[in-house]
Amino acid sequence: MASKSLKFLLPLLLLVMSFSFGQDTIPAPIIVDSVTVDSVAVDTIVIRRTVDKIYSPRKDVNLQIPKIDFKKTKTLQKGFQRFRVPSFWETENSFGINISEVAFVNWNAGGDNAISGLGFLKFARKYKFSNFQWDNNLELRYGLNAQEGQKLRKTEDVIRLSSNLGFKKDNDSRWFYSVQLNFNTQFSNGYKYPDRDTPISRFMAPGYLLFGAGTSYISKDEKFNLYLSPLTQKSTFVLDQDLADNGSFGVQEAILDADGNVITPGENHLLEIGILITNNFNYTVADNIELKSRLNLYSDYIKSFGNIDVDWELTINMKVNKFISTSLGTQMIYDDDILFDIVKNDNGTIINPGVPKIQFKQVLGVGILYGF
Numbered sequence: 001m002a003s004k005s006l007k008f009l010l011p012l013l014l015l016v017m018s019f020s021f022g023q024d025t026i027p028a029p030i031i032v033d034s035v036t037v038d039s040v041a042v043d044t045i046v047i048r049r050t051v052d053k054i055y056s057p058r059k060d061v062n063l064q065i066p067k068i069d070f071k072k073t074k075t076l077q078k079g080f081q082r083f084r085v086p087s088f089w090e091t092e093n094s095f096g097i098n099i100s101e102v103a104f105v106n107w108n109a110g111g112d113n114a115i116s117g118l119g120f121l122k123f124a125r126k127y128k129f130s131n132f133q134w135d136n137n138l139e140l141r142y143g144l145n146a147q148e149g150q151k152l153r154k155t156e157d158v159i160r161l162s163s164n165l166g167f168k169k170d171n172d173s174r175w176f177y178s179v180q181l182n183f184n185t186q187f188s189n190g191y192k193y194p195d196r197d198t199p200i201s202r203f204m205a206p207g208y209l210l211f212g213a214g215t216s217y218i219s220k221d222e223k224f225n226l227y228l229s230p231l232t233q234k235s236t237f238v239l240d241q242d243l244a245d246n247g248s249f250g251v252q253e254a255i256l257d258a259d260g261n262v263i264t265p266g267e268n269h270l271l272e273i274g275i276l277i278t279n280n281f282n283y284t285v286a287d288n289i290e291l292k293s294r295l296n297l298y299s300d301y302i303k304s305f306g307n308i309d310v311d312w313e314l315t316i317n318m319k320v321n322k323f324i325s326t327s328l329g330t331q332m333i334y335d336d337d338i339l340f341d342i343v344k345n346d347n348g349t350i351i352n353p354g355v356p357k358i359q360f361k362q363v364l365g366v367g368i369l370y371g372f
Helices: 002-020 241-245
Strands: 089-102 114-129 132-147 153-167 175-185 207-218 224-237 262-264 269-286 289-300 308-319 324-334 350-352 359-371
Touching (some): 153 207, 175 224, 175 269
Antiparallel strands (some): 089 114, 089 359, 132 153, 175 207, 224 269, 269 289, 289 308
């Protein structure tokens, strides 16, 4: 009887153990009979995917929150600045003084103590918009020399104004249709020293005004400017009547009688029509050394075509530092209307009308240059 009970309980115990150790998610394998495979449904096996690891940053990367210290911030010094429309004007202002001095004490070779000073001002205004360009320059220079035993003498005297208005059709072109105006005169009387009684020049005696139209070429860096005008009016003003009566600077002289009295006063204005060529060139020789050249060539069509008036100024500027500079300049002028060695008799009648000559000037100075 006991053996029969064991035979019954043993299969039951195995069945219970198989159900207790079975998995919930993955069913037990089903043995499919090859004969009944079409009639048995097979459950889908689900395999869970492992979660991707979080990217670990490099050890040298600082992920800390930055520390902000408002004690180190600065308040606005000038207050709120409103937006301003950009200007199309470029400005340049400069002021300078050059001084040279020589002194002698018990100098066996001899010599006189002397001091010279030259002051100059330059104002430049340039307007550039689209295909228009307008250049304006004003230069003022005046120099004096004081030498022991002599009175003050003038060494430099220049008032020069130039204005050039240009228009070009193509943005990439460097050629402009131009209209140009030049004006030159001086501040004070000029003398042929040591004579101080008879001035040979004054303010607006002479005064030169040139106005014409033509074409100009301006390089991209604007250091080279060539102006060609086939039609330019040149006006020479001699507003001092004594100089005008003498026929100075090419104006019509006065008509005198046999006793030297003025019958017809001299002309105060001479008008000429001719061709004008001007060139302005700047070249950087080395660091803080700049070469500047200004050349004017003019020839009159009616009176003396082929005779060329030349005005060539060459200057080397050497900048020592922000405020101290050295300049070496030369200027050469030839004008067939300016005559030298004129000979007159006692009545004022001209015996020898004189001849034109080349005028040359050289200036060397060391001084202060300040831009503002």
